[in-house]
Amino acid sequence: MPSRSAVLVGYGLGVVSEDAAADAALLADLRRVLGSRARDNDFERGLYSRDGSIEGSPPAIVCLPETAAEVAEIVRICRRHGRPFLARGSGTGLAGGAVPVGRPVVVATSKMDRIVEVDTANRVAWVEPGVLNLDLSRALAPQGFHFAPDPSSQQVCSIGGNIANNSGGPHCLAYGVTTAHIAALEVVLPSGETTTLGGVEAEPAGLDLRGLFVGSEGTMGIATKAAVRLTPNAPAVRTLLLDFDDVSEGSAAVSAIIAAGLVPSALEMMDQRAIEIVEAFAHAGYPTGAAAVLLVELDGLPGGVEAGVDIVREVALKHHVGHVRVAADDEERALLWKGRKNAFGAVARIKPDYYLHDTVVPRSRLTEVLEKVYRIADAYDLIAVNVFHAGDGNLHPILAFDRRQPGVDERVKAAGRDIVAASIEAGGVLSGEHGIGLEKRDYMGMLFSAHDMYTQDLVRETFDPDGFANPLKVIPTGSRCSDSFHQHVPEGAWV
């Protein structure tokens, strides 16, 4: 049974040389289907060589299909030419999931951006993968609904990308991550065949292939349409800002709020450096002297929301809160969120580049792991800024750096690895919402046994026995030989 690396080895991974004749033949076939929407100019190949991570490698060809039929045709052409393909949404992913490996054909879904049908009777909307997350929620607003997952990148990230990464966001604390909001998926399988996984009916028959596909990072095929669930907009919303002189008091307040029986719709934390950066950008009145702030949002019916506000206030006082600020209106609420959602970009105020991490730890270990993050950053002479989903223990340490400094990339990667290790040692996991991609592929062995990964790869292989769909992501190469899962493609082989 061929493993996916067989295609790439056969295809020359590690000695990936540009085969101009092969590329030209492939392009000619793709152009017959797509015309000028199949492109190989250097500018666009450069554009599609990177995602939101710090890795990069150009694809051979970029395709911009407009229909599911075109996607299926692209997949079939790629197979005929023995060439891997890689679906791409907006390229905001942070784990290298959309970084081309092995000179693939990139299938960019940005032109498939129609909201096909809003079906309020069944509380779903059928959308194409290129629809942007926030555009969908805006379109649903007049009917009183929204799409619950709300990554910080929601102004630019696509639903297809959300599906590939099983994306989260601040409000997933109460509403769950993307998989809980996808009823059905039309997908083009790596064989070129089109099928629908899941369904709008209560309990679609058979195995939950839909659940398997969501979060598979494009390694099981390309989603061409999705039935996303509509979440009713809450009648009442309250947003609170709490500040603390001590990070550990803030972390303890997080656990205490949850232990008090509340499930806030969002429970976010920012450390001192983050507060300063965000305030300089957003002018939201964040208390710049505080060691930590919590942004707490409660939504639902008004009685529960007001009772929740009282509970949060009480818990905060027990943990020596400085101030409890309750947003007076929607405008103030939006201002507080503007700071939070733009925190990552605002890091540019201290250093030109940043590397954003994503791990999860038990809430009770937040303080301890945060302290380790600061120590790790210090040890590698980097600046750590923390803005994260405290309510579900989802850490997002930002390592700020200047890429022009020689050797800094290695320090950033080494610090990242140490942060992942510290999180796992504390009983956590590799990723809460960004995915594994390339970034964490070779860390999978920190969490899973060789047999666990072998089993996962067997399941992936069911969809893609020949390794055409976004190869070499998620599972470390060599997982099929139980004792050698630490193997990986030689450094630089794919860049």
Add this chain to the structure above:
Amino acid sequence: MSDQVTASLASRIAPEVAEFAGVVGESGPVAVVGARTHWHVGGAADAGAREVQAPCGIWEHEPSEMTVRCGAGTTVAELGTHLARTGQMVPLDPVDAAATVGGVLACGFSGHRRLRYGYVRDLVLQTRHVDATGKVVTAGGPTVKNVSGYDLPRLLVGSLGTLGLLAEVILRTLPVPPAAQWLVGDGDPFAAFDLLYRPSSILWNGSHAWILLEGDPVDVAAEAAKLVPAGFDPCDGPPPIPGTGRESMRPSDLRVLAGTGGEWLAEVGIGLVHRHEPVPAAPVSSANAALMDQLKQRLDPDHRLNPGRRAW
């Protein structure tokens, strides 16, 4: 520093799980038995298969983490009693609470409060199962949020133990709502669904509907007051939910059942009809059936796990 951190999940396998793996062994057909409350689902188990039982016990419950780790053989009733002491729950809600956690998950049957609490598969954070080679496989993760690796837990939920035998699960817990109220009436349940904000359940038998409201007492009272003019009054609860057949349709298609006789109870907003008589499984498309057959072939090539059961 991090080289010592290898396969952290694998290093924490409970002795009960390892023992279960030993019992399942490497060969010969095995049938996993829970409480036999869903024994009819997926067809009869092969009589020749050796019966095995998943371990039971609640092994870890940290209320402030809102997670619980238990053996798959634990009964839903026992789990509920344990969690209630700290004001928490896992809304599995099987028709018979004698059911085991593993049994409910293997069937993939969400409870009657799915409208508010979501699908049962979304309550599962981590699974440990024994595979066809007798080895323990861990998937998912212990934290409330996790996207590390492929989502095998969702594949196992609803697979009737034909891909692997659930040994241990980590589930997400929720706070028990401070107030709950059932109402009954002959008003339009579809209009009631549109009127309410996230009701917990709307059960309908074609003539009457039973509606469950949960949450803060003030909100429950206010939502209930909205229902009174629509023809609903407080009551103790719905009639017993038929436990044999589950007919699945689109939520909007339930309307066609209006006026049809028979002893059924439908979940409005979900599209599920509970019936006393068995309902044949809906067909699966040929492309999906091929994928499912391939998964079975790769994960259990000798068909030793729960032979006789058909999940598709």
